[in-house]
Amino acid sequence: xxxxxxxxxxxxxxxxxxxxxxxxxxxxxxxxxxxxxxxxxxxxxxxxxxxxxxxxxxxxxxxxxxxxxxxxxxxxxxxxxxxxxxxxxxxxxxxxxxxxxxxxxxxxxxxxxxxxxxxxxxxxxxxxxxxxxxxxxxxxxxxxxxxxxxxxxxxxxxxxxxxxxxxxxxxxxxxxxxxxxxxxxxxxxxxxxxxxxxxxxxxxxxxxxxxxxxxxxxxxxxxxxxxxxxxxxxxxxxxxxxxxxxxxxxxxxxxxxxxxxxxxxxxxxxxxxxxx
Numbered sequence: 001x002x003x004x005x006x007x008x009x010x011x012x013x014x015x016x017x018x019x020x021x022x023x024x025x026x027x028x029x030x031x032x033x034x035x036x037x038x039x040x041x042x043x044x045x046x047x048x049x050x051x052x053x054x055x056x057x058x059x060x061x062x063x064x065x066x067x068x069x070x071x072x073x074x075x076x077x078x079x080x081x082x083x084x085x086x087x088x089x090x091x092x093x094x095x096x097x098x099x100x101x102x103x104x105x106x107x108x109x110x111x112x113x114x115x116x117x118x119x120x121x122x123x124x125x126x127x128x129x130x131x132x133x134x135x136x137x138x139x140x141x142x143x144x145x146x147x148x149x150x151x152x153x154x155x156x157x158x159x160x161x162x163x164x165x166x167x168x169x170x171x172x173x174x175x176x177x178x179x180x181x182x183x184x185x186x187x188x189x190x191x192x193x194x195x196x197x198x199x200x201x202x203x204x205x206x207x208x209x210x211x212x213x214x215x216x217x218x219x220x221x222x223x224x225x226x227x228x229x230x231x232x233x234x235x236x237x238x239x240x241x242x243x244x245x246x247x248x249x250x251x252x253x254x255x256x257x258x259x260x261x262x263x264x265x266x267x268x269x270x271x272x273x274x275x276x
Contacts, residue, residue, distance in 0.1 A: 187240025194234030
């Protein structure tokens with residue numbers, strides 16, 4: 001892997017990239033690579049601040065082709081492509097960039113080949129519908145605030161002024177999170193529907209009742225894993241302040257529908273769920 005051209009592309013937008021190889025181990029019993037099994041793109045921090053890290057297991061070091069499909073240095077964004085070379089070549093796309101206070105990386109679904117296409121792909125259909133309905137210009141459709149939505153990180157908040165909620169059903173100072181990620185704290189939340197799941201540190205995306213029972217049957221000690229009952233993929237509405245340490249606090253004066261970006265639809269994020 002030729003790292004220098006990649007480092008220069010990241011440097012052009014004011015970022016650093018480090019590639020780290022991690023020793024792989026082959027388990028003879030079931031004939032598979034373990035610890036780790038796949039590459040990862042992440043944000044790390046050292047004495048000089050944040051940097052992008054591409055972690056590559058040694059057994060993949062000769063079979064990965066990594067390139068920058070397109071870069072927008074002034075926007076501080078680029079589209080990174082990681083292709084696995086083999087019998088069934090796989091191409092994964094990651095939007096790398098800067099949002100408010102921090103660098104970020106997002107897995108991109110679909111076949112984006114530019115930064116703009118990647119940003120489009122990360123906007124859910126309901127958000128695109130709101131953009132069209134509100135007549136938002138192409139220049140403002142990626143802003144954190146326009147007539148169609150407010151955005152904080154991966155969460156979109158689409159205004160629903162007529163929405164009315166029974167005050168007794170409102171939850172206060174509730175976390176809004178995706179999987180095991182750092183939560184966004186919402187002053188008021190109303191949720192309805194969704195699938196009841198049990199969540200713990202071992203299963204941050206939740207288990208259905210049947211899968212939970214199966215886990216406990218295999219390992220009786222699992223009942224002590226501090227499970228919480230939560231709703232997966234519910235309808236969620238937010239009002240009031242939304243706080244997160246990586247983002248400026250936003251205030252929603254009336255109810256807004258909460259919609260997560262489409263990152264979980266990408267192949268590399270297929271096992272991440274919308275938990276509230």
